[in-house]
Amino acid sequence: MSAVVHEKYILEPRDAGFCLQLTGDWRFSDGIPDIEPLLQRLSAEPTQQQLNFDGNQLGKWDSGLMTFLVQLIEYCQQQQIEVKTAGLPPGVQKLLTLAFAVPERKGARRQILGQPILTKIGNVTIEMHRSWYDLLHFIGEIILSTLKMFRGKARFRRSDLLYQIEGAGPSALPIITLIGILIGLILAFVGAVQLRLFGAQIFVADLVGLGMAREMGAMMTAIIMAGRTGAAYAAQLGTMQVNEEIDALKTMGISPVEFLVLPRLIALCITMPLLCIYADFMGIIGGAIVCSTMLDISFFQYFQQIQNAVPLKHFIIGIVKSGIFGVLVATSGCFRGMQCGRSASAVGYAATSAVVTSIVLIVVADAIITIISQILGV
Amino acid sequence: MTEYHHLEIHNLTMAYGDIVIQENLNFTVKQGEIFVIMGGSGCGKSTLLRHLVGLMQPAEGDIFINGVNLWQASQMERNEIISHSGVLYQGGALWSSMTLAENIAVPLMEYTQLTEKQITDVISYKLSLVGLAGFEDYYPSEISGGMQKRAGLARAMALDPDILFFDEPSAGLDPISSRLLDDLILELRDSLGATVVIVSHELASIFAVGDQAIFLDSDSKTIIATGAPKELLESSDDPRVRRFLTRAAHGSMETEVRTYV
Ligand SMILES: Nc1ncnc2c1ncn2[C@@H]1O[C@H](COP(=O)(O)OP(=O)(O)OP(=O)(O)O)[C@@H](O)[C@H]1O
Ligand SMILES: [Mg+2]
Numbered sequence: 001m002s003a004v005v006h007e008k009y010i011l012e013p014r015d016a017g018f019c020l021q022l023t024g025d026w027r028f029s030d031g032i033p034d035i036e037p038l039l040q041r042l043s044a045e046p047t048q049q050q051l052n053f054d055g056n057q058l059g060k061w062d063s064g065l066m067t068f069l070v071q072l073i074e075y076c077q078q079q080q081i082e083v084k085t086a087g088l089p090p091g092v093q094k095l096l097t098l099a100f101a102v103p104e105r106k107g108a109r110r111q112i113l114g115q116p117i118l119t120k121i122g123n124v125t126i127e128m129h130r131s132w133y134d135l136l137h138f139i140g141e142i143i144l145s146t147l148k149m150f151r152g153k154a155r156f157r158r159s160d161l162l163y164q165i166e167g168a169g170p171s172a173l174p175i176i177t178l179i180g181i182l183i184g185l186i187l188a189f190v191g192a193v194q195l196r197l198f199g200a201q202i203f204v205a206d207l208v209g210l211g212m213a214r215e216m217g218a219m220m221t222a223i224i225m226a227g228r229t230g231a232a233y234a235a236q237l238g239t240m241q242v243n244e245e246i247d248a249l250k251t252m253g254i255s256p257v258e259f260l261v262l263p264r265l266i267a268l269c270i271t272m273p274l275l276c277i278y279a280d281f282m283g284i285i286g287g288a289i290v291c292s293t294m295l296d297i298s299f300f301q302y303f304q305q306i307q308n309a310v311p312l313k314h315f316i317i318g319i320v321k322s323g324i325f326g327v328l329v330a331t332s333g334c335f336r337g338m339q340c341g342r343s344a345s346a347v348g349y350a351a352t353s354a355v356v357t358s359i360v361l362i363v364v365a366d367a368i369i370t371i372i373s374q375i376l377g378v
Numbered sequence: 379m380t381e382y383h384h385l386e387i388h389n390l391t392m393a394y395g396d397i398v399i400q401e402n403l404n405f406t407v408k409q410g411e412i413f414v415i416m417g418g419s420g421c422g423k424s425t426l427l428r429h430l431v432g433l434m435q436p437a438e439g440d441i442f443i444n445g446v447n448l449w450q451a452s453q454m455e456r457n458e459i460i461s462h463s464g465v466l467y468q469g470g471a472l473w474s475s476m477t478l479a480e481n482i483a484v485p486l487m488e489y490t491q492l493t494e495k496q497i498t499d500v501i502s503y504k505l506s507l508v509g510l511a512g513f514e515d516y517y518p519s520e521i522s523g524g525m526q527k528r529a530g531l532a533r534a535m536a537l538d539p540d541i542l543f544f545d546e547p548s549a550g551l552d553p554i555s556s557r558l559l560d561d562l563i564l565e566l567r568d569s570l571g572a573t574v575v576i577v578s579h580e581l582a583s584i585f586a587v588g589d590q591a592i593f594l595d596s597d598s599k600t601i602i603a604t605g606a607p608k609e610l611l612e613s614s615d616d617p618r619v620r621r622f623l624t625r626a627a628h629g630s631m632e633t634e635v636r637t638y639v
Pocket of ligand 2: 423424425468545
């Protein structure tokens with residue numbers, strides 16, 4: 001029967017069982033010794049049914065020692081070795097009592113299991129199915145609330161609506177101005193280089209006017225607003241979800257869709273078409289700058305040309321589109337926010353997926369509208 | 379033992395912008411003392427704690443930790459000092475996207491050279507101290523409010539800091555857990571020599587653990603009583619303090635009510 005000797009402890013058989021003698025400092029900064037040799041020695045001698053301690057040589061200690069002892073005692077409990085802590089300093093004994101005061105709750109510990117690939121595919125499929133179902137449910141609720149609003153019965157605060165309109169409208173003007181003018185400049189520039197080859201510079205006006213009115217104005221506004229406002233909606237509602245604020249609304253019998261989603265939806269439906277008109281105008285000004293500086297076309301000529309070449313219906317199509325995009329951006333932002341989990345990273349995920357969903361929906365909707373207007377010949 | 383007090387507060391004035399919360403606070407906390415901050419709800423206890431841990435800069439006055447003036451030290455020194463303290467926030471403040479084990483592992487990985495296995499062991503020891511053995515792999519959103527509080531406590535104690543700040547540690551706990559928590563606080567002090575600063579409303583635990591206490595008042599905006607909680611109960615002649623310490627069993631509650639009506 002040999003003893004296990006380590007720089008910090010000696011385990012030796014004594015009397016009816018083992019005695020563990022602790023020496024030196026036992027702090028985190030001194031490192032925790034490996035417990036394995038001890039456990040092996042204990043298990044090699046199943047006849048020894050008792051473990052005593054000798055802490056007379058023990059120096060400074062902190063949770064480093066406690067961690068070691070807790071491991072050891074847990075092991076002994078499994079092996080049904082009786083542990084006598086009397087030889088330890090009183091502080092250690094009391095902390096041990098506290099550590100074992102509340103036994104581990106049965107079934108609390110989790111097994112982390114790897115899942116087979118088929119299970120994963122199955123789970124993802126079920127998840128996708130549920131997500132579609134949730135989306136439909138959400139859209140249904142929005143429609144019902146909207147109907148309620150038209151009957152004047154929807155409950156939300158007017159100040160909320162005004163606040164949302166301000167956030168999604170006037171505050172977005174600077175970025176829309178910048179992007180609008182730049183898009184106009186780029187369209188005109190690309191057109192100018194090509195059309196100049198044929199001496200058809202004046203058609204740059206047609207290109208910019210038509211491009212902005214039908215497509216780019218609405219599209220760019222929608223994408224900017226998806227990144228700017230859609231993400232904000234997801235983050236706001238997501239954080240409210242985390243703080244149980246949405247639960248508080250529900251338990252008061254107030255529909256979160258009415259109270260939170262509706263004002264945001266209406267705000268974007270109102271501001272998006274207005275922003276789109278503004279963006280159209282900015283784009284056309286951008287084009288004018290290129291025309292007057294690079295192509296020697298005067299402002300007057302340029303606007304004259306646009307007036308002739310771009311009838312009002314193109315502007316109207318763009319504006320209608322932007323209204324639809326507004327609904328899409330607000331819906332996906334709010335939907336992702338309401339779906340949000342209860343952690344900080346879930347809020348981040350909600351914001352990201354709100355932007356991705358919005359942009360995908362915008363592009364798909366744009367394609368569908370283009371095809372429809374082609375068929376209708378407008 | 380050091381020749382200066384662990385924590386010294388001189389003429390501290392706390393304010394949010396122009397709104398002064400408390401002014402002219404003076405007190406000291408000795409090494410190894412359990413120091414209780416009392417006062418009615420909203421009088422500025424959590425704000426005081428935020429000042430003591432260096433999250434807020436005093437509007438006026440100085441805070442000394444181990445003799446170092448917190449706000450005259452460089453940013454580096456301040457971080458160094460603050461990293462030696464453990465803080466339990468009123469709301470738990472667990473990192474919601476990490477499991478309990480990961481929450482506790484963060485300071486251990488940052489400040490110690492322990493191996494992964496050892497960190498796991500330390501985590502399970504710390505969790506068992508607060509009665510949460512086996513809950514390593516739960517996310518904060520999956521456990522109850524009182525459990526979150528206890529997990530926050532385990533995180534605050536992760537590194538055996540020499541000074542601990544607890545904001546209402548026993549709020550939301552049942553009487554038994556609350557009692558075990560008091561024992562734990564006493565033991566942290568007795569065996570590890572930690573200084574503990576507690577904000578608490580729980581009279582039983584104030585009397586059980588508190589060595590010294592201050593009482594903040596929101597009307598006079600300063601400390602209206604200092605001393606050991608038991609002595610305050612026996613000998614304080616301030617009716618506000620007495621009412622607080624006796625749960626309004628004594629003092630002029632009735633006349634008070636009449637004046638408000
Ligand atoms: N970020 C802030 N900005 C402005 N005022 C604040 C801010 N946080 C707190 N206050 C004010 O400071 C005062 C003190 O708040 P504090 O959170 O410190 O109270 P407390 O004593 O901890 O109360 P409780 O016991 O309810 O936790 C309150 O009146 C509160 O209105
Ligand atoms: Mg507080």
